[in-house]
Amino acid sequence: MSVMKPSEGKETSATHSAYLSLRQMILTGELPPGQKLKIEQLRSTLDTGASPVREALSLLTSDLLVERLDQRGFRAAPASLVNFNEILSLRCVMEDMALRQSIARTTADWEERLVLTHHRMKRAVEEGSIPKFEDAHKSFHMALLDNANSPILLRYCSQLYDLNIRYRYLAAGQTNYRKRDIAAEHEEILDATLRGDADEASATLIRHYRSTGEYLTDPLSKL
Amino acid sequence: MSVMKPSEGKETSATHSAYLSLRQMILTGELPPGQKLKIEQLRSTLDTGASPVREALSLLTSDLLVERLDQRGFRAAPASLVNFNEILSLRCVMEDMALRQSIARTTADWEERLVLTHHRMKRAVEEGSIPKFEDAHKSFHMALLDNANSPILLRYCSQLYDLNIRYRYLAAGQTNYRKRDIAAEHEEILDATLRGDADEASATLIRHYRSTGEYLTDPLSKL
């Protein structure tokens, strides 16, 4: 059974695609904070077996997006203002560190990657595709950090980035969609980085995060 | 089946105990770095089913102790000198941060917890029980950090602590077991912390880690 057209030779393990789907549903708030995650229900929603769902949930536990309760199954991680503030603080410290290390190790190859990911992000804005922009945005920010050559640090930054994104979605309903000029901020970060000005690049990056944070604090306090 | 004596009402999900066993085996090097982790083999070693083993391995993936390969199963995370150095660096930065935050929020209750965990650690040394000491040692170090009230940071520190312990075991075979006076170092850290001297406490803590690190670098370079 499961005759597969030769075209779709994609790498699709049931577990991995369940992981991606669930992750997306939690990040966007489709599965809201604290929600009980019943295996049987998810199994039918995702049209897959119980084992892949369980394994995906286990993996999401490590991303701090899912909590496992004693022997009472899983639930989407709760959200709170203090949790948000912790994420924001850690992000600032860790991205600052990663960015400085990256700049200290600048190579032509890295600079090109930055320009490229930045370009793709701008392009995604023009095209007006939100999900495309989200991906490109993360790619750009991670590219800024990945030259630090510190896989664990990068992993933590990536996790914290995702956790932060989730709060943006949670607050999005009520937020007056930010009027700041995000594009200009990205431009500044890129320029300072290419200039090798670590202080300026880091300060701008952190300001970028903190001001986004302030926009979210108010709506989130109503959680 | 599986008639359980009423006495052993312990919380023992097969997954959780598999998780603990595998984790221990990897930390101590019984499952060496890079080793292929075959489900069937582990299943019989741990005398449990395949599902708990798989789930435990998934969880260990998040602890960076296990890697998942495409669809080729799992293996114990590889070890290398650069990985060790990354862990050491991150630990110094993050524990420094956590310790300073903890000290900044000092309470009588926390001070008592420090004294208590420190005492238990000394006691474990006297008793000569290695595993007991290991547990107590970690408890003491985590207690130093947990007053920062930053669960995510604490989690990261705990992860990095474990990863570091693993390297200590890996190097242990060939290392001339350290002649430093560990106990005195702990004493210094505790005293400075109780005194509220964050600079001294942090400096001592980091020196503690770095000098342990130096002892390991040489044996590890032969990995």
Add this chain to the structure above:
DNA sequence: ATGTCAAATAATATCGATATTTTATGACGC
């Protein structure tokens, strides 16, 4: 009415078996 306990219900955790994929084996042609 209200609280308690037991039976019924639902959900989780686990097992055993199967299908799929990867790796190892060996025959065949060059």
Add this chain to the structure above:
DNA sequence: GCGTCATAAAATATCGATATTATTTGACAT
């Protein structure tokens, strides 16, 4: 001999079913 391809063997990933454990329901006594 050596590389290539088909086949066999092994291991993984997944499914379906069952046993366990938590939760709900409702009867009963207070």
